[in-house]
Amino acid sequence: MIVTVDVGNTRIKAAVFEGDTILQRFVFDKTALEKNIKNILEKFGAIVCLVVSSVGDVEKNTFLAFEKKLKVHFVSHQDVFPFINNYETPKTLGIDRMVLAAGATLLYPNQNRLIIDAGTCVTYDFVDENNVYQGGAISPGMRLRYESMHNFTAKLPLLTLESPESYVGKSTTQAIHSGVVNGLVYEIDGFIDEYKAACKNIIIILTGGDADFLAKRLKNTIFANSNFLLESLNQTFQYKIKND
Ligand SMILES: Nc1ncnc2c1ncn2[C@@H]1O[C@H](COP(=O)(O)OP(=O)(O)O)[C@@H](O)[C@H]1O
Numbered sequence: 001m002i003v004t005v006d007v008g009n010t011r012i013k014a015a016v017f018e019g020d021t022i023l024q025r026f027v028f029d030k031t032a033l034e035k036n037i038k039n040i041l042e043k044f045g046a047i048v049c050l051v052v053s054s055v056g057d058v059e060k061n062t063f064l065a066f067e068k069k070l071k072v073h074f075v076s077h078q079d080v081f082p083f084i085n086n087y088e089t090p091k092t093l094g095i096d097r098m099v100l101a102a103g104a105t106l107l108y109p110n111q112n113r114l115i116i117d118a119g120t121c122v123t124y125d126f127v128d129e130n131n132v133y134q135g136g137a138i139s140p141g142m143r144l145r146y147e148s149m150h151n152f153t154a155k156l157p158l159l160t161l162e163s164p165e166s167y168v169g170k171s172t173t174q175a176i177h178s179g180v181v182n183g184l185v186y187e188i189d190g191f192i193d194e195y196k197a198a199c200k201n202i203i204i205i206l207t208g209g210d211a212d213f214l215a216k217r218l219k220n221t222i223f224a225n226s227n228f229l230l231e232s233l234n235q236t237f238q239y240k241i242k243n244d
């Protein structure tokens with residue numbers, strides 16, 4: 001039994017795995033990291049390893065403190081990955097994106113894969129059918145769009161996520177909701193259309209904190225799997241054990 005932990009720029013997600021099955025999933029804030037990990041380990045005494053992917057700014061030592069009880073592994077660029085990396089700056093590629101690419105490569109063999117992670121940022125990652133990671137895109141996530149328009153203007157209020165009534169916003173509030181939500185939906189549909197036109201045999205995976213909300217609004221039919229990063233971490237770790 002292992003626990004995988006995904007430290008994003010907004011929240012921390014964790015899942016306990018027995019083989020390929022998720023037993024329980026947790027979401028918490030970085031201020032409550034130590035307490036939550038402690039609780040998970042107390043609840044699941046059979047956990048032998050803590051596998052961490054981090055792009056956030058939490059202290060490594062918080063995890064290392066658990067090393068007396070179990071093995072702690074930070075996924076890093078030095079690990080073995082099941083794809084060839086064609087990114088021109090492989091050392092700066094986010095470790096979360098590497099893990100998503102690895103999970104897609106292992107779980108969906110012999111096809112092109114596009115992974116869209118709608119978190120703090122929206123990331124697009126493309127692994128082709130020859131298992132070559134080709135790159136993708138990074139754009140502001142939904143919450144970031146609301147916050148940055150408020151922070152960088154004098155007049156725009158900070159709103160919380162709401163479904164726009166129409167693409168024609170009839171008030172400041174409605175115009176912001178339309179710009180943020182419809183804008184991101186059009187962006188994602190636009191990228192999906194480009195990838196689908198360029199490659200016939202492609203699987204598209206949508207994950208991240210906004211995945212469920214967005215999936216319902218896309219023109220393309222895409223099923224959201226908000227656990228995909230945690231599942232990919234489990235897969236990446238199993239692959240490492242087999243291939244090290
Ligand atoms: N309780 C919540 N707290 C913060 N963000 C949330 C919450 N519920 C949904 N979200 C959405 O999730 C997104 C962040 O997704 P997440 O996958 O947690 O990000 P990250 O992996 O970058 O930490 C935000 O854009 C926000 O709209």
Ligand SMILES: CC(C)(COP(=O)(O)O)[C@@H](O)C(=O)NCCC(=O)O
Nearest residue numbers: 008009055092093094119120121138
């Ligand atoms: C793009 C990201 C900020 C996404 O982080 P997230 O939204 O998952 O919190 C992260 O993958 C990162 O820091 N990447 C480094 C740059 C790159 O991937 O090229």
Ligand SMILES: [K+]
Nearest residue numbers: 117119121123
């Ligand atoms: K992301």
